[in-house]
Amino acid sequence: MLLQQILNGIMIGSVYALTAMGATLIYGILRILDIANAGAYVAGAYFGWFIYLKTGNLVLAFLFSMMITGLIGVLIHRFIYAPILSKPRILPIVPLVASVGLFTLTGDLARLIAGPGTKAYNVDFGVDVINIGKLTVVPAWILIIVLTALLFTVLWLVLNKTKLGLAWRATAEDADIAKAVGINTNSAMALSYILGYGFAAAAGIMVGILYNSITPALGEVPSYKMLSIIVLGGLGSPVGTVIAGLFIGMVETMLSAYNLTFIPKDSVAFIVLILVLLIKPSGLISKTNNI
Amino acid sequence: MREIVKVEGLKMYFGGLKAIDNLDMSIYEHETLGIIGPNGAGKTTLFNTICGVYKPTGGKVIFNGQEVQGSPPYEIARKGIARTFQISKPLHDLTILDNVIAASGIHEYTGIRSFFKKSHTKEVLEKVHAILELVGLSHIADKKAREVSLGYLRRLEIARVLATDPQLIMLDEPCAGLSNYAINEITELILKLKSQGKTIVLIEHNLPITMKVCDRILVLNYGQKIAEGTPEEVQHNKKVIEAYLGEEDED
Amino acid sequence: MGNYITTVAVNIAVFSLLALSLNIIIGYAGQSMMGHAAFFGIGAYTAAILTNKGISFWLALLASLIVSGALGAILGIISLRLRDDFLAITTIGINFVMVALFQNMKFFGGSLGMAVKPLTMFGKKATPMHFLIMLLILIFLVCMLIRKMNSSWFGLALASLRGDEGAAQSFGVNTNQYKILAFIIGTSIAGLTGGVYAHRMTFIFSSSFAFIVSISIISMVVVGGVGTIRGPLVGAILLGAAPELLRFADDYRMILYGGVIVLMMRFQPQGLLGENSFLMNKFNQYINPLLKRKGGEFNA
Numbered sequence: 031m032l033l034q035q036i037l038n039g040i041m042i043g044s045v046y047a048l049t050a051m052g053a054t055l056i057y058g059i060l061r062i063l064d065i066a067n068a069g070a071y072v073a074g075a076y077f078g079w080f081i082y083l084k085t086g087n088l089v090l091a092f093l094f095s096m097m098i099t100g101l102i103g104v105l106i107h108r109f110i111y112a113p114i115l116s117k118p119r120i121l122p123i124v125p126l127v128a129s130v131g132l133f134t135l136t137g138d139l140a141r142l143i144a145g146p147g148t149k150a151y152n153v154d155f156g157v158d159v160i161n162i163g164k165l166t167v168v169p170a171w172i173l174i175i176v177l178t179a180l181l182f183t184v185l186w187l188v189l190n191k192t193k194l195g196l197a198w199r200a201t202a203e204d205a206d207i208a209k210a211v212g213i214n215t216n217s218a219m220a221l222s223y224i225l226g227y228g229f230a231a232a233a234g235i236m237v238g239i240l241y242n243s244i245t246p247a248l249g250e251v252p253s254y255k256m257l258s259i260i261v262l263g264g265l266g267s268p269v270g271t272v273i274a275g276l277f278i279g280m281v282e283t284m285l286s287a288y289n290l291t292f293i294p295k296d297s298v299a300f301i302v303l304i305l306v307l308l309i310k311p312s313g314l315i316s317k318t319n320n321i
Numbered sequence: 322m323r324e325i326v327k328v329e330g331l332k333m334y335f336g337g338l339k340a341i342d343n344l345d346m347s348i349y350e351h352e353t354l355g356i357i358g359p360n361g362a363g364k365t366t367l368f369n370t371i372c373g374v375y376k377p378t379g380g381k382v383i384f385n386g387q388e389v390q391g392s393p394p395y396e397i398a399r400k401g402i403a404r405t406f407q408i409s410k411p412l413h414d415l416t417i418l419d420n421v422i423a424a425s426g427i428h429e430y431t432g433i434r435s436f437f438k439k440s441h442t443k444e445v446l447e448k449v450h451a452i453l454e455l456v457g458l459s460h461i462a463d464k465k466a467r468e469v470s471l472g473y474l475r476r477l478e479i480a481r482v483l484a485t486d487p488q489l490i491m492l493d494e495p496c497a498g499l500s501n502y503a504i505n506e507i508t509e510l511i512l513k514l515k516s517q518g519k520t521i522v523l524i525e526h527n528l529p530i531t532m533k534v535c536d537r538i539l540v541l542n543y544g545q546k547i548a549e550g551t552p553e554e555v556q557h558n559k560k561v562i563e564a565y566l567g568e569e570d571e572d
Numbered sequence: 573m574g575n576y577i578t579t580v581a582v583n584i585a586v587f588s589l590l591a592l593s594l595n596i597i598i599g600y601a602g603q604s605m606m607g608h609a610a611f612f613g614i615g616a617y618t619a620a621i622l623t624n625k626g627i628s629f630w631l632a633l634l635a636s637l638i639v640s641g642a643l644g645a646i647l648g649i650i651s652l653r654l655r656d657d658f659l660a661i662t663t664i665g666i667n668f669v670m671v672a673l674f675q676n677m678k679f680f681g682g683s684l685g686m687a688v689k690p691l692t693m694f695g696k697k698a699t700p701m702h703f704l705i706m707l708l709i710l711i712f713l714v715c716m717l718i719r720k721m722n723s724s725w726f727g728l729a730l731a732s733l734r735g736d737e738g739a740a741q742s743f744g745v746n747t748n749q750y751k752i753l754a755f756i757i758g759t760s761i762a763g764l765t766g767g768v769y770a771h772r773m774t775f776i777f778s779s780s781f782a783f784i785v786s787i788s789i790i791s792m793v794v795v796g797g798v799g800t801i802r803g804p805l806v807g808a809i810l811l812g813a814a815p816e817l818l819r820f821a822d823d824y825r826m827i828l829y830g831g832v833i834v835l836m837m838r839f840q841p842q843g844l845l846g847e848n849s850f851l852m853n854k855f856n857q858y859i860n861p862l863l864k865r866k867g868g869e870f871n872a
């Protein structure tokens with residue numbers, strides 16, 4: 031049924047958008063592709079799982095996991111990316127390679143600390159499914175869609191209505207000019223990491239709940255899918271990221287729902303990306319920094 | 322004097338912005354032509370359009386009787402127009418020497434065939450060392466471009482231009498941001514090139530320098546030629562004084 | 573040589589070739605190629621399919637070289653339209669899509685992988701030693717090729733392209749042409765290596781050409797030192813041997829791998845033996861004068 035698939039697509043797409051948002055915020059400011067964002071997604075899922083296991087409180091799990099992961103992001107920026115970016119670049123891919131290293135590191139740390147196996151993510155919503163007419167809705171879906179909408183609203187408010195958000199937008203527009211007119215670009219960077227890694231953490235928890243499991247390899251698919259989403263979204267554009275995330279989620283869902291997958295669903299994002307770049311080399315939505 | 326470049330009705334628009342607007346101009350052999358105008362007047366864009374960095378929106382650029390507008394920059398360079406960049410573009414991880422050698426290979430970049438031809442031959446080295454001597458870079462020939470100061474990078478730009486044996490030399494603000502001492506040295510260098518009979522187009526904000534070295538001056542404002550003539554003529558031209566003093570009155 | 577050591581050596585030799593060839597694209601030409609393993613795979617599958625059809629090994633190798641190089645040329649042409657970040661992502665994408673194709677198409681053996689007709693040499697089944705010698709000869713040839721490139725105008729064209737495209741064009745370098753050529757050379761060597769590798773393994777799986785393999789190759793180049801010949805070789809030896817040496821610490825292998833990469837990028841992005849790296853500076857300071865005094869010129 032079409033409506034069912036659309037709902038499904040929105041749900042998957044929201045998770046994608048949320049995962050990719052961090053990479054977008056970071057790209058907007060630092061102009062680097064931070065694959066390690068998918069590491070934050072893994073770390074966040076594990077923190078959330080642990081906190082939920084100990085407290086049984088999902089709100090706490092989300093809040094603390096997002097906070098811890100966000101703070102780790104700030105530290106990673108402070109001690110790894112900032113020094114790398116302050117030196118003359120030998121190769122354009124140096125920061126990208128560093129982020130791949132970080133990503134590898136996170137996945138494996140998760141494996142070492144929590145063990146290689148799958149962890150169950152049993153969150154009890156009271157009911158298993160809700161039937162609305164012919165529509166079947168799993169409570170986790172509602173959680174995901176509502177929470178994503180909430181987080182994006184918060185993001186929108188922060189970027190558009192606060193001083194910090196103004197700093198972010200100005201820095202994304204032109205870091206040198208922003209610095210010259212006295213905008214604190216460092217706080218804009220910190221904001222990118224706190225929000226970016228925090229959002230990735232939330233996405234990690236959501237996916238854990240959705241599939242009722244997490245493994246150390248959780249980040250592998252998002253790590254690259256995220257890249258195609260942020261490019262499709264126009265690199266550095268938060269709105270574009272949401273649109274691209276929903277778009278990819280929808281395309282994937284439709285293709286697999288109607289058995290059109292001659293190619294695995296996880297490469298759809300890249301095929302779309304490559305096609306789009308061939309037609310329009312500046313990305314789907316090329317105007318960057320457009321909130 | 323022979324006209325080596327003729328620009329006819331040249332237009333370069335960026336969206337609605339008319340960076341070059343219906344410009345006619347000529348460059349004659351052995352002359353030094355100054356191009357002046359306020360910030361954003363379109364001077365650099367004029368260079369970029371002549372050198373093939375941009376495809377002009379309209380008009381012609383005729384070099385030695387041949388239309389060249391729209392050709393890619395490397396072809397125009399090979400034909401004999403060489404330019405420096407306002408924001409210098411050194412090859413950071415090469416030495417000063419190799420930067421100039423790279424430029425001297427202008428006719429060697431023939432694709433796969435260039436694989437089989439050695440670059441650092443004796444003749445090439447001799448030629449490049451002579452150029453380095455001329456522009457005053459010999460003592461730092463082995464330094465990496467990233468290690469040298471702006472003044473030296475400006476000279477490197479000029480050295481690279483000379484290494485291509487150009488018929489026309491276009492210099493985009495070679496003195497900007499330099500100390501008075503360095504400015505004098507660059508001016509001396511330009512005068513030396515001039516005395517060798519080179520054809521030079523010079524963009525320069527520093528009016529005294531322009532007046533001193535140029536035979537003729539062309540004034541641009543909002544992409545249009547507002548005056549052209551000898552330094553004295555231009556100096557006393559009303560429109561020029563207006564453009565420089567009261568940019569707001571313009572519109 | 574023991575069989576185990578030969579096996580490890582063959583593996584290192586394969587990665588040396590991959591790292592050397594990738595270095596032509598990223599180190600010399602400065603292009604953000606993140607999907608080198610895809611071309612390694614294209615070469616491997618091309619050769620495997622052909623020899624399985626009864627075509628001779630040497631012709632199949634030639635075909636690997638040509639097919640990978642041709643696809644590399646297409647990537648080169650695509651790269652002209654993309655800026656740096658997009659090129660990095662596109663090449664990552666190509667890597668994933670290629671692996672998905674290998675994995676899902678019957679033609680490539682599907683998810684079960686593909687058996688490769690074993691190579692006979694001198695009337696007998698080729699041994700790992702044969703492959704090692706073959707690979708060492710290839711490494712030697714590729715090193716000579718790169719040396720030749722570095723002393724030619726071609727090398728200067730790549731250096732100019734890497735340094736500043738605008739500047740390069742201002743002195744006559746057709747940067748598009750050289751970008752495509754760099755992609756062709758790098759990917760065709762990777763394809764050739766794939767052809768040899770397929771016959772060495774006698775069985776190939778899509779996972780041998782996954783993105784993570786591209787990352788390993790990149791790591792070798794950047795850990796060793798970009799834009800040098802010694803760098804990728806040393807990188808391939810260090811990172812190729814490390815997993816074997818670290819067998820005792822199997823559990824910490826990926827952590828070390830990830831950690832080393834992060835630390836290298838943070839403190840020595842030019843690589844251990846890259847220009848101006850800590851080790852090379854010490855070498856030039858202390859050891860080079862000694863060598864020079866003895867009349868020996870160090871040139872690596």
Ligand SMILES: Nc1ncnc2c1ncn2[C@@H]1O[C@H](COP(=O)(O)OP(=O)(O)OP(=O)(O)O)[C@@H](O)[C@H]1O
Nearest residue numbers: 335338340358359360361362363364365366367407
């Ligand atoms: N690539 C471009 N895209 C859009 N607008 C451009 C581009 N290049 C130049 N411009 C615009 O064209 C106008 C002319 O710029 P140009 O750089 O030619 O000025 P200029 O005379 O060299 O100024 P300056 O003295 O500051 O160097 C400016 O308004 C500039 O913003």
Ligand SMILES: [Mg+2]
Nearest residue numbers: 364365366407
């Ligand atoms: Mg200018």
